[in-house]
Amino acid sequence: MSSTATVAASRSGESSDVLLRVENVVKEFPVASNKLFGRSHDAVHAVDGVSFELRRGETLGLVGETGCGKSTLARCITRLYSITDGTINFDGRDISRLEGSDLRDVRREVQMIFQDPYGSLNPRRRVGSIISDPYAIHGTVDGGARKRRVQELMELVGLNPEHYNRFPNEFSGGQRQRIGVARALALRPKLIVCDEPVSALDVSIQAQIINLLADLQSELGLTYLFIAHDLSVVQHVSDRVAVMYLGKVAELADVDDLYGHPRHPYSNALLSAVPVADPNTAAQRERIVLIGDVPSPISPPSGCHFHTRCPKAQERCVSEDPALLPKFADAPSHVAACHFPVADGEDLSTAKAAIDQEDAADVEDVGSVLSGLGETPGFAGAAGGEEAR
């Protein structure tokens, strides 16, 4: 499965362009046992065989609902977690098993921006000291030069360099996130993994941070892996987008292909959940409401992980794990892991699975409640606000 994805991706781009190649990465967390003695063999399959490539200078968006393994994958790539299986190839070398000083060298080139601008800055340390941390750890810049560099960085991300001696609690959420960005930029990394960098911010501030990231990318030639669950943000910032579901990549495509012609039923369902600003359009359009909840990642469903909720599920989906392949006449860069991909114009909201799915009876009720909600003025107003950025 991984090889097909690799082939598909390398066909569309030069392989020397590839900065990061993730191959079949698996991350399992052992589940604590209730037994006094002996270990439980259960594990949470947070990331379950993910493969993709990231080219220099591009932004790959990674979307999916809470708990699908996006953040775990990010932490695997930055080596905050050691992976259970697979390889992570960065800039021509395998970094998935590095330790000690080799790993430190890699950390200079791969940086991370965190989701929570409050939690990711040490409240007991001054901003200048936080941003100069990378220099202190790697011993690259010293003394007066360090302070100058930090103040340059602060200016670069739109902070007042005079605030060098302040504490994080004296800044707003957006400013704190800028501090996080400055810290990530300090070592001039090649790759920045943004783990939901704007999810904790106000909508107006989100735009500022996204524009800052975009400016920095064009200025410094950065490569981003941009994780978010906000589809419109991802559409705005990404060159390509990967949709994740329950630890696997469901679909991977250029941003216009994915938003224009989603092939995986899950991508379709996600996109249909994006709020639309115009209440009339919102009421008219079809909404795909999925059945039930996300299954437990401790025992993911067999075959296609999505088959328990998929409106197009067949017997084959239960038994056979679909590979990431181009569907229909799509470009080779547009791959989806689905046996029965969705054609353009196909109406999924009326589709019915050919296999038994639990909770099927409840769905009608949920669907009617949801469509009722869409017509209330408050809900439409909220959707409009979302779009205002």
Next chain:
Amino acid sequence: MSEETLRTTEADEGRAAESAARGTTTLERPQGVEAAPRRIQGRSPWQLAWERLRRDKVAMLSLGFIVLIVLFALLAPLAAVITGHGVNEQFNDIGLDPSGLPRAPNGTFWFGTDDLGRDIFVRCAYGARISILVGVVATGFTIAVGVVLGLVAGYYGKVADTIISRLIDVVLAFPFLLFAIALVSIIGASLSVTIFVIAMFSWASVARIVRGQVLSIREREYIEAARSLGAGSTRIMFVDVLPNVLAPIIVYATLLIPSVIVTEATLSFLGLGVPAPTATWGNMISEAQAGGLYQIAPWFLAFPSLLLLLLTLAFNLLGDGVRDAFDPRGDRMLQK
């Protein structure tokens, strides 16, 4: 959710302290001198805590008393020179009345004399040295050992945590006095043995507190951020984790000092601490109590006991103040 509330309270508190500080600076600024627009200074959580502590009258009074006792101890040789009485010098002629009993406080012997005709004032001063020395040194050792073991247990977890936690359980389950008696009877009483015994039995609670704090801090995102920057475990423990557990450690230390001082006095009283004739408050109380001498010479018992009581009280009140200063949510400060 709770973290959210905490943050808001912290921010509010910071703002309140800042405005309060601004208020005082306006008051203190000399009239007519119009300073340039005041630049907002970044204040560390320590500075904020210190400012809160400074507004706590009881704590500041206690701190003043402690400073006084420390000066008293430091200047003990001076007290000996001024009075002309050595610490262990026996004044059988002027220090005892004709029937051989101690003299009450008077112009020569400010706190009176003891059963051997020694000057209680000078002995109290020298006793303060021992009390404070033991209090500070034993607390220092206790905190150092407790913090390092607590950090290691909390940060590394797994095997290290299991070993250290079980060790803590064992130490806390040990009968302290029995062990002290046994140890002293084997290697003999001395100042360093006293400090060692006290530190050996006190580090466990510090380690337990630190471990608990580290467990919660270890999971914070800024620790992950430090790791993603390439920081090593030692750096993370001491640069990123330690400053965040320092507040409870400082509070605990201020409350630990008085208990250590009392423990030292207890050991000395039982004859297990610093051996006579060295002047310690515990020894003096013990001597005053021996043979019921305090019934005819109450000052013999009163002065060392009173000093011990007041110093312990002052440290405890200061400790309360420090705790309030670090815990902005306590409403004690709001009522003032």
